[in-house]
Amino acid sequence: MLVGASIKKWCWLCWDFLPVSLLRNQPEDVLLAVYLSCFVLNPVILPIVLRGDTPLGNATTADFRNGMVIRYNNELWTITEFHHVSPGNWRAFVRTRLKNLKNGRVIEQRFNAGTDIDEVRVEHQNWQFLYVDGDDYIFMNTETFDQRPVPKEMFGDAIKFLKEQDVVEMLVDDNENTIAIELPNFLELRVESAEPGVRGDTATNVTKPATLETGAIVNVPLFINPGDRIRVDTRTGQYVERVK
Incomplete structure (x- = not known):
């Protein structure tokens, strides 16, 4: 649920006209009503949201943590390192090291402090590699024993080191889709x-x-x-x- 400061991110077109004092310390159901009303009453915001083109993220650099998955330049990255830097009179920024979840490429990227970030909610699960079936690698969840095929291209170059019975970390989104596979270091x-x-x-x-x-x-x-x-x-x- 988007409440409090999060509503400000989404209702950016009309926030300045809202009586902020009335929203402060309000229950979540009241804040949610304001959030939904924004879509209904503002003919500009609704089409944007329906297209999925919301211009601002659901987190900021203040939310950074190791292992966090973000969408950056239309690709998924995991944060492996980050450091908040405040260089005197200059604007504060966050220096990060990002790992591409598709090809494993690592880059260093700087974000201005307070920048909105698109966080991708994922769950880290342990899956054991069983066998190869064509272009798919078959894995078994070590807790539920469910099995799942994963396309070969999702692994990157590290796949050449994978052998049967190895346990990997699978990143799964809210819809149980496999986002990425991470082998042990x-x-x-x-x-x-x-x-x-x-x-x-x-x-x-x-x-x-x-x-x-x-x-x-x-x-x-x-x-x-x-x-x-x-x-x-x-x-x-x-x-x-x-x-x-």
């Missing part, structure tokens, strides 16, 4: 093939290609052998360490 995988390692060579600055159990190829140190288990960063696709 690190996964342990078995090396299927690689050139034999050099005995006693523990150098990590010289690498060789190795094929993992999922078919992915990563560069590993010379001492890694077939059958070894290694930890891979799914965000960068790089070798991290050999698992003891």
Whole structure:
């Protein structure tokens, strides 16, 4: 429900003419009545809302938090870092690091303090990867045991590290639609093939290609052998360490 300050965001065309003192500390049903009346009485706002083109968001930079999903430039992003900055006499702003939920691309973006933001409400759920069915990856909810197909293109490059039984985080909207899939930052995988390692060579600055159990190829140190288990960063696709 949109109440209080949120109504001000939506009723921007007539807010200046409303007796604000009458709305302050009013019950939610009164505020909702004002909100709905705005649509009925104002012939400009109603068509905009029906088209879904409301010019202002449902949150501001003051609501930022890690893991928050926002719509920015017509794409979905999750906030991985944010810092409020107040540079003396200059206007305050928020510096953020955003991760694209479709392709995993990470950018740094600055927002002026108080900027309206379009937040996308999502629920984080754990789903286990079962098998591949054509171009779909079949997952099972670890709590309800429901199964769901997810298109391959939703994963990005990190899909090459996914193996059966791995548990991922699925972002689901209010209509139970899958918004994005997030793999764990690190996964342990078995090396299927690689050139034999050099005995006693523990150098990590010289690498060789190795094929993992999922078919992915990563560069590993010379001492890694077939059958070894290694930890891979799914965000960068790089070798991290050999698992003891």
